Amino acid sequence: MVNPKLPVIWYGGDYYPEQWDEETFERDIRMFKEAGINVVTLGVFSWSLIQPDENTYDFSFFEKVMDRLYKEGIYVCLATPTSAPPHWMTQKYPEILLTDVNGVKREKGGRQNFCPNSEKYRYFARNIAEKLAEHFKDHPALVLWHVNNEYLNYCYCDICRGKFQNWLKEKYGTLDELNRRWNTRFWSQTFTAWEEIPVPTTRSVLFWRKDRYQSVLPELYLDYRRFMTQSMLECFLEEYRAIKKHTPDIPVTTNLIAATFKEWNYFEWANHMDVAAWDNYPGYKEDFSVISLRHSLIRGLKEGKPFVLMEQSPSQACWRWYNPQKRPGEMRLWSYHALAHGAETLMFFQLRQSKGGVEKFHGAVITHVDSPNTRVFQEVKRVGEEIKSLSDILDTRVVSQTALLFDWESWWAMEDTLTPNIDFKYLNEAEKYFKALVKTGLGVDVVGKDQNFEGYRIIVAPALYMVDEELARKLKDYVSNGGILILTTMSGIVDEDDQVVLGGYPGYLRDLMGGYVEEIDALPPEEKNEILMFGKRYECSLVFDYIKTTTAEVLGRFGRDYYMNEPAVLRNRYGGGWVYYVGSSASFDLVWDLVKFIEREHNLRAEITPPDGVEVIKKVKGEKTFYFLFNHSHEPQIVDLPEGTFRDLIKGNLYEKKARLQPLDVLILLKE
């Protein structure tokens, strides 16, 4: 439960009464109540309103708003406004403004346009957070703190450069140690003074390549990513601590942007957030499993604890090139989908559509039509009504037999430098294997390398590029104790310093693999190969391991080219468990057949096996088991149920043996 003060599913979203007159505000309140809204987020982007100059604070506007809302039974998630510093501030203290990856200092305007290492910015951010907390600490409507908004950008200014040099000094102690671990004798990059170390802009060691920046000094860039993650996290923590002084019992969070967001290692962030929170904007026709991966990642950040869905659009976005409306029923489906995956709030961006500015076409509960008689409002209202009776699902926990090992450092290290194939990407591989696990119905969690592996029957670790000895040991323990591990090509290649582990890939994981990769061939994406396995031919592409086996058994072999008939897919017995290895970027078909094979071989069994297009999520609370069934497809679906009689918590219908799901419909089944 996010905050026991409000022990229901939270329903609401971002609201900007400061953009509207009082009459509109009153009309909005009536519509909020009609829609079942019980929590409103206030104050995001309000900095110039509440601190109109350096020495003036004025919380009267929001105080009045909060009083009025509370009177109507509506609670408040209060945001600090630090995502967009006011113009007076950046005018007086231009050091606050961001310097971009080209080394160009930005001018004022927009949001997320600040340097995370600017002491001036940190002072003002900490200060306004504290003033807010001090002022509103006793307000009865306050149920959650929302720090900043979608932390976004790395900065590359001189302040960052100085702090980065200090950070490196702290980490490496001596330049000799840094030079050794960064392998700077390559290309004569030896540093002889800390002051010489640049930040990785396109003026120094960064260059644009196809679809991203890469570095000619990848060890430096990797450390810069670690440093930036910590720098920005420190901004959050400055506010966090200032707030906690005054409201130790109100949870504090920040809405993380796009769960699988490369810039920030969210595992580091989550340790410091009272509750995880994120903003969910599914892409058009995106496979549902990708959305599931994002939810599962956010859930995994805090090892399964409920999280806050801080933003979703009730209808359409505006910042994509093409912004489709959510089709009728989609918002409802995805709302329950979030709840199933661990969310205990359904918050919209936004409650009322703005009439000016860059996001005026972003969807809202109350649209430009300014009326409850819209399709969008009516769908919001329907969900609002339904969830009123679903508080029983609060504090349930997802139970999964499998997990994806997700690792930002592998993502960074692999994609930030020249590899055999630039199109072999971390996220693609993660999503592909995750999707197969979702289809099994066994349930999938996402775990970080510092988290607990125990209890999972299968762990997939696609493209686990960076593996140090400790992680290797942990994986060996997992397998030794009976676990099943799926590894792939491009794994175990470097250690924590981004240095190749010699002796053949995957380095410290060779024993687990039961062989080694002698070389990695790479071809343009249109040049496929195939893998012969289980009597079938599967497509594979991009990278192709040239493998020597030691203890492993060969499951699949390449179908063409100079490694025709050489091993492509392996199985290796290790201790009490098994390791599977896929030596190419395999088609989903292969991954899916392999996962089904593993299920059969190792006698894994889902309680409910979802047909295509259907997702099953199992949750428990105490003795109770809930099955969330989603029909993500546009056709009706029949699902086979386990023994017993189940009641759907939403509509109250009883089911036995089979459940029929309408297109885009959901059932929450509780055993009678």
Add this chain to the structure above:
Amino acid sequence: MVNPKLPVIWYGGDYYPEQWDEETFERDIRMFKEAGINVVTLGVFSWSLIQPDENTYDFSFFEKVMDRLYKEGIYVCLATPTSAPPHWMTQKYPEILLTDVNGVKREKGGRQNFCPNSEKYRYFARNIAEKLAEHFKDHPALVLWHVNNEYLNYCYCDICRGKFQNWLKEKYGTLDELNRRWNTRFWSQTFTAWEEIPVPTTRSVLFWRKDRYQSVLPELYLDYRRFMTQSMLECFLEEYRAIKKHTPDIPVTTNLIAATFKEWNYFEWANHMDVAAWDNYPGYKEDFSVISLRHSLIRGLKEGKPFVLMEQSPSQACWRWYNPQKRPGEMRLWSYHALAHGAETLMFFQLRQSKGGVEKFHGAVITHVDSPNTRVFQEVKRVGEEIKSLSDILDTRVVSQTALLFDWESWWAMEDTLTPNIDFKYLNEAEKYFKALVKTGLGVDVVGKDQNFEGYRIIVAPALYMVDEELARKLKDYVSNGGILILTTMSGIVDEDDQVVLGGYPGYLRDLMGGYVEEIDALPPEEKNEILMFGKRYECSLVFDYIKTTTAEVLGRFGRDYYMNEPAVLRNRYGGGWVYYVGSSASFDLVWDLVKFIEREHNLRAEITPPDGVEVIKKVKGEKTFYFLFNHSHEPQIVDLPEGTFRDLIKGNLYEKKARLQPLDVLILLKE
């Protein structure tokens, strides 16, 4: 008539004798006369020649040239050289140089590389214009002033910033008013001092998105466009006034680049030009109606008055990736096409092809072969001969039953910010509807929102995104009085401050539409829908209005998706007139069938109905009516004529009932 001093069709073009020796000049004169050339443009880009340093002026070269030309019966369009400031000037006064959209100050070189707000630039420009005027004011060859050349660029320097802040102060009076009308509470963009307001560079509020810059502060960007239009126009006016002091009776103009040129609102410019002028460079295989739109726009700038065609290539351009030659006959066809649409001059860029510099491959009347025995020269000569006897068409006026309402502010406001679909573009829609009107043969003008709507049977106003109350009233008056108005999706959305008019789109036009748009769906361009109308299925794409009707009748309905069978095309009776509304980006087929439907329903009739590929332009002078018939196709065409006998002014043939047009041929028919 551009200047009664030379009451014939002007024939000539840009000429740079300063790049050649005297012998070549004399050879050129002989060829000019052979080709029928009677006007030569001199002095474009001559600044370093006529003002070799800050205090020296030397007009002797051009004086000699003009004397010599005049002696041969050739008149002169004299240009001010201010398009390319000399290097001595930008070396000494670097403030003159442009700062680009990235906030980067340019170095010297090239043309249109000056800041329109630099007082230094304005001083030098005004001064050289005045010196020129003073010197040549009594020269008998002088018939037209040509200020600058193809004004092109916005500047983003600190001078512009300061003047922009002043301009805003002038416009809004107080920051409170600016903040209110710019809706700056969105994203905390409130300005607390005029000095804080940035210019919209990519360092501040501008960002690149797919194919253009857009702004996170669209209200600011819109005002910057207005400010820049006025800034550059002021540059023109500085020169204009300086010239007029000395030659009040010689018309002054500037050659506008590419009629539908987004940067400048030419309606504002035209008010200050004695005669409109532009440069016509049709694209390869471009539909002829697009060229017609551009001519009609230029004609419309001064409400139908004759204009100057200042540049066209006799053959090929050089600044495109691929520069096809005009096919034999095309130059002749497009020359008459310009005359029909209102031009009274046919000027080429250029008379002699340069042998160095970046444009050495740009076509010319006298090519690198340096001989009259070229295909190009012979075609120029033929046209020169033909037009000698066509002075009768001078001072004719186009007569049109229909008009396109063209609006730069809608273009800007809609494309400069995030909308549901980035591919829905102003110009595409304008060209599509214009094309249909051209095909009817009813004749089409282009009108601005401040111009007279009366007298047109149909006005189309595609994507009229910005509609304030005044424009709405004007359109209502037009329809009330019996006019037919065609509106489309993405109209009436914002007011003059770029703020959404609440209550459902198209805002103040809802009554005219007879309904409102509740939401706009958007899909990638490859995902089509269809509209069922007139018993047929038409393709539509990009944006899809979800419509609620009030008084309107439904003509067409969507064929798929969640708005299947919902209204897509409407007709609404309003006062004495009718409004048609198309709620999607419709295929040309739909637009064409709709326009034909309207013709039939409202009993509109073209005097000559052009077959496919043929264009008819009706012009009048006093009692005389001229029909210009163009066969833009590569096949012969038969055109049905009205009652009577017609004579073709070019070849003298007589026609009755039918006229046969050879491929790429033209007839100018005058009733006997």
Add this chain to the structure above:
Amino acid sequence: MVNPKLPVIWYGGDYYPEQWDEETFERDIRMFKEAGINVVTLGVFSWSLIQPDENTYDFSFFEKVMDRLYKEGIYVCLATPTSAPPHWMTQKYPEILLTDVNGVKREKGGRQNFCPNSEKYRYFARNIAEKLAEHFKDHPALVLWHVNNEYLNYCYCDICRGKFQNWLKEKYGTLDELNRRWNTRFWSQTFTAWEEIPVPTTRSVLFWRKDRYQSVLPELYLDYRRFMTQSMLECFLEEYRAIKKHTPDIPVTTNLIAATFKEWNYFEWANHMDVAAWDNYPGYKEDFSVISLRHSLIRGLKEGKPFVLMEQSPSQACWRWYNPQKRPGEMRLWSYHALAHGAETLMFFQLRQSKGGVEKFHGAVITHVDSPNTRVFQEVKRVGEEIKSLSDILDTRVVSQTALLFDWESWWAMEDTLTPNIDFKYLNEAEKYFKALVKTGLGVDVVGKDQNFEGYRIIVAPALYMVDEELARKLKDYVSNGGILILTTMSGIVDEDDQVVLGGYPGYLRDLMGGYVEEIDALPPEEKNEILMFGKRYECSLVFDYIKTTTAEVLGRFGRDYYMNEPAVLRNRYGGGWVYYVGSSASFDLVWDLVKFIEREHNLRAEITPPDGVEVIKKVKGEKTFYFLFNHSHEPQIVDLPEGTFRDLIKGNLYEKKARLQPLDVLILLKE
């Protein structure tokens, strides 16, 4: 022979013992010997190691390494480290760092990041070269000096600007002369002080267009390319002279990047190199003739003398998007291919794969597996064994009946400005005609315009855009004396000042052509035309000459468009020889049929006519003639041999009449 001290084929490559510990070094030596390696390149990128600060030099590391290698019979190619200045240097003297084409000063990091005109850089480079030479001058292992590494970048800083202005003063004497020859009256670009002249950045006269930078002042840009070529060459020469003082008898070279590399006019460089050297990285599935062109160009730089292959990958690169392994046999094939074309060394980048840095995935003889038991190592070893007995081919010379005239200045001048078709590219045309000549088996050299044309039966000069009177005279002499010259469209257009030669293209070559081009049509690449010739239809595209013949005979005519039936391909008798002219970008089929036609007509005969996919290179030494036969295809091939019995030097087999080549195999046939 590169250096008579080591009169065998050199086999080895770049090696970086400074990145490894001693134990690894010893292991490497054992593997080097197993692989037959006899030369190792040391010291590339060692600057911070051997000069750790401004006043300290320490050569002990490399001295020890060289002693150890020499003891094992391995010689050393010693590199100066000047490709990557150390950080202490750029920190103290930031003027050394490059300024890029956008006028942006770079920060430190990476390689080739220095200004060639910085006196500071030149001082340090000259100094370290001299110190190295002084220290190692008597080392018995030393056989070759390797200056810098892959000179790469133009600089655009203020130092360069000042030197460029001086260089222009030197060249033109007066500004009047410069203005005249640059045609600066175009667009008023007249310079009135040397200080006004900019360097061509994107802030001044350069702009990005489709796939490259072009200039609005092409004459300036052309001179900048000439100036930069000389500036960077001067860097090389500073080191060259410093080294020669101490080791006058050791050859000095630098490894030129990518033979057909646009930035540097290598003909100018070669005059100053003791031996030509380059790095060969064939593209994936690149036609073999393109690799042959590059080798032949390098060979031609010094008119046929043997050259150094300084780098090739034993397996894969890493800096491409997709980095395929060389297929089994390819490295061997391409090694012999280099030897046949004139190389006398086979050097790999690199001997041991690095474990950190941006190129850690670049292939190496000793891979990350760190073992001789890899496919790659075994292939290297096989070639090492084979070449031991092939010293007989040292000092052989290629004998060719035909040549390609290759001209950097035409390449620059044509592509750096606006032409009729941006897709008509110099290199494409050169490669197409070169390929046809390769296929004949007549042998092809590459010659520069200052080199000897005599002795060739055919010279092809595709897109010879820049032709001054001297070159025209030289070509006329060649043809007059019986030579056959193949010319194409876009030739002879400008003189050495980039000014068009009037009177019709190809300017001074009109007599040779026997006609002139009146105009050049240009179409987008997808719009083809065809040429009717030899009773067949051939595709052509991009540019289409509108030709008037004088003395020429018409071989082919266009098949479509307004120049249907107009001349497209000509033959002209000129003195004792013949000129062929192709007036479009013809398909390879046309070029190939034309070349075969010329062979027949003029009774040219290859001693061995290669079937498709096979290449024949004839070499001689004294009385001996060697035929190198390459099967570049993946099928076996049969080659008809001349009279006599031949022995294959590699395997010792005897051949008569026919030789069968396995896929990717090679024979070196010497007549018994």
